[in-house]
Amino acid sequence: MLPFSRVTIIGLGLIGSSIARAARRQMPTVRLTGHDADAEVRATATALGLCDDVSDTPGAAVTHADLVILCVPVGAMDQVARAIAEDLPAEAVVSDVGSSKAGVLAALQAALPGATIVPAHPVAGTERSGPEAGFASLFRGRWCILTPPDGADGAAVQRVAEFWRRLGAQIETMAPDHHDRVLAITSHLPHLIAYTIVGTASDMEEITRSEVIKYSAGGFRDFTRIAASDPTMWRDVFLSNKDAVLDMLQRFSEDLSALQRAIRWGKGDELHDLFTRTRAIRRSIVEQGQDDPAPDFGRSHE
Amino acid sequence: MLPFSRVTIIGLGLIGSSIARAARRQMPTVRLTGHDADAEVRATATALGLCDDVSDTPGAAVTHADLVILCVPVGAMDQVARAIAEDLPAEAVVSDVGSSKAGVLAALQAALPGATIVPAHPVAGTERSGPEAGFASLFRGRWCILTPPDGADGAAVQRVAEFWRRLGAQIETMAPDHHDRVLAITSHLPHLIAYTIVGTASDMEEITRSEVIKYSAGGFRDFTRIAASDPTMWRDVFLSNKDAVLDMLQRFSEDLSALQRAIRWGKGDELHDLFTRTRAIRRSIVEQGQDDPAPDFGRSHE
Numbered sequence: 001m002l003p004f005s006r007v008t009i010i011g012l013g014l015i016g017s018s019i020a021r022a023a024r025r026q027m028p029t030v031r032l033t034g035h036d037a038d039a040e041v042r043a044t045a046t047a048l049g050l051c052d053d054v055s056d057t058p059g060a061a062v063t064h065a066d067l068v069i070l071c072v073p074v075g076a077m078d079q080v081a082r083a084i085a086e087d088l089p090a091e092a093v094v095s096d097v098g099s100s101k102a103g104v105l106a107a108l109q110a111a112l113p114g115a116t117i118v119p120a121h122p123v124a125g126t127e128r129s130g131p132e133a134g135f136a137s138l139f140r141g142r143w144c145i146l147t148p149p150d151g152a153d154g155a156a157v158q159r160v161a162e163f164w165r166r167l168g169a170q171i172e173t174m175a176p177d178h179h180d181r182v183l184a185i186t187s188h189l190p191h192l193i194a195y196t197i198v199g200t201a202s203d204m205e206e207i208t209r210s211e212v213i214k215y216s217a218g219g220f221r222d223f224t225r226i227a228a229s230d231p232t233m234w235r236d237v238f239l240s241n242k243d244a245v246l247d248m249l250q251r252f253s254e255d256l257s258a259l260q261r262a263i264r265w266g267k268g269d270e271l272h273d274l275f276t277r278t279r280a281i282r283r284s285i286v287e288q289g290q291d292d293p294a295p296d297f298g299r300s301h302e
Numbered sequence: 303m304l305p306f307s308r309v310t311i312i313g314l315g316l317i318g319s320s321i322a323r324a325a326r327r328q329m330p331t332v333r334l335t336g337h338d339a340d341a342e343v344r345a346t347a348t349a350l351g352l353c354d355d356v357s358d359t360p361g362a363a364v365t366h367a368d369l370v371i372l373c374v375p376v377g378a379m380d381q382v383a384r385a386i387a388e389d390l391p392a393e394a395v396v397s398d399v400g401s402s403k404a405g406v407l408a409a410l411q412a413a414l415p416g417a418t419i420v421p422a423h424p425v426a427g428t429e430r431s432g433p434e435a436g437f438a439s440l441f442r443g444r445w446c447i448l449t450p451p452d453g454a455d456g457a458a459v460q461r462v463a464e465f466w467r468r469l470g471a472q473i474e475t476m477a478p479d480h481h482d483r484v485l486a487i488t489s490h491l492p493h494l495i496a497y498t499i500v501g502t503a504s505d506m507e508e509i510t511r512s513e514v515i516k517y518s519a520g521g522f523r524d525f526t527r528i529a530a531s532d533p534t535m536w537r538d539v540f541l542s543n544k545d546a547v548l549d550m551l552q553r554f555s556e557d558l559s560a561l562q563r564a565i566r567w568g569k570g571d572e573l574h575d576l577f578t579r580t581r582a583i584r585r586s587i588v589e590q591g592q593d594d595p596a597p598d599f600g601r602s603h604e
Binding site: 067 | 377385401424426427429430435437438439440442443445446448449456457474483485487488489490491492493494495496497498499500501502503504505507509511513514515516517518519520521522523524525526527528529530531533534536537538540541544547548550551555556557561562565566568572573574576577578579580581583584585586587590592593594597598599600601602603604
């Protein structure tokens, strides 16, 4: 049985449009309604046929929904939730795809008192943005984390889980605070560091932009991919998951200082020990299907 | 005309074995001799037919060479150069593929007085190591940087450049010190940071290894690839390019502190400005053929 039959997606960027495409492929009888605050995105979504309907307002988009998924930057969740509050059907389940969860849950609960809220975070994406960047297989094999509030409706949680399973994801459930700490280290800190080093390289006085680009295959280019991610989405993530991000950053800085000291004093054994230890984790990630087994991410060398 | 006809490769790991494979494909008449300090690697190289001959000692390997390429960790260059000094033909050109150049050049000049030395650094690689990890197209489209010493034999420099062009590389020439600063930011610092964050994530008390692996698709997995690189090679790079690495690390730490402060005080505009600026550099790298144009490095999502 289908977990939901009338699904509304608010925000038709990379993630929202990928949900639409995956739902269309995996649950073709589901009626899909979409909305985006940007008229140009709405026009593109219509032209691409991403949804059965594209509504001009968030309120109109949710009127007939049994599942509403908010796919907007986490800093915009509050505003969007307020905009749908009046038109939201009583029996609808509200979910989202935000990268931080405690702040979003609090915002949704405040804006939608009495609504059934089951926050979710599909840990998937690319560096691209917008309705044309999405694709149906984005969630396949990836994990989708549900962070239902205390006392959440168990049946609603199960239906949201089933929805994501049908899109190809694996499901895990955890408390919002724990989610925010786990993702701070596996996603938010990596992005912060990538943005920083790309900024540092761009600002070198005696090394030209052209040199940075030409010799980026030495490692730097990997960081530029992540640092090409959506600026608004990531600004919001760092501001909304501030405490966990600052804590992870502190730990990272301490570890970096230790390595700096090891280099300064020529402690080769310390370096070699760490570099050996870090090798194993890559193997586990590949073994568990969370990255391409081919060398160099499977990049083409021909 | 072939730039060299009898090429000896000392060190048959990822880079050495890729040179052998590329030379075999692009210059089939060149006589290839190989040597590796590890008997098991020599046996594998023989079994794979990487070279025409695999010698048991570095001295025997160079006896008939007109080009000797040292493909060993930069910390081992000195020792290998001393080991070939007695048997090196007077007319042979000595080159290497080390990731740092000033220290290597000094070591080679001290160990091989009077020899024609043209150091090189092909900016290419993968996270894999060993003779089975190499492939013929590794250098295609990548840059190979030559750092000839002052007063170097111009004809020898041209021949080494032509050799690398035939392997598919583009050639640039610069002073060893400048090379070391450019590569410190485009290669060495990215590796150092990747090793650090993978270490930080492994050491979290309340977040399990399994969680780090499951949710690594949020960004972390990208760093694990680089952090799976050869520990000995990278230990040597950091120790031999200490000054430039420490300087870049200092700049990076300052920039990271500025971002940390922006997060703590909720300065969203500062974050957004940086995140917008960093997007452009990715585009240039892809436009100049230095990375896969497909999203997500072209990873398979099916």
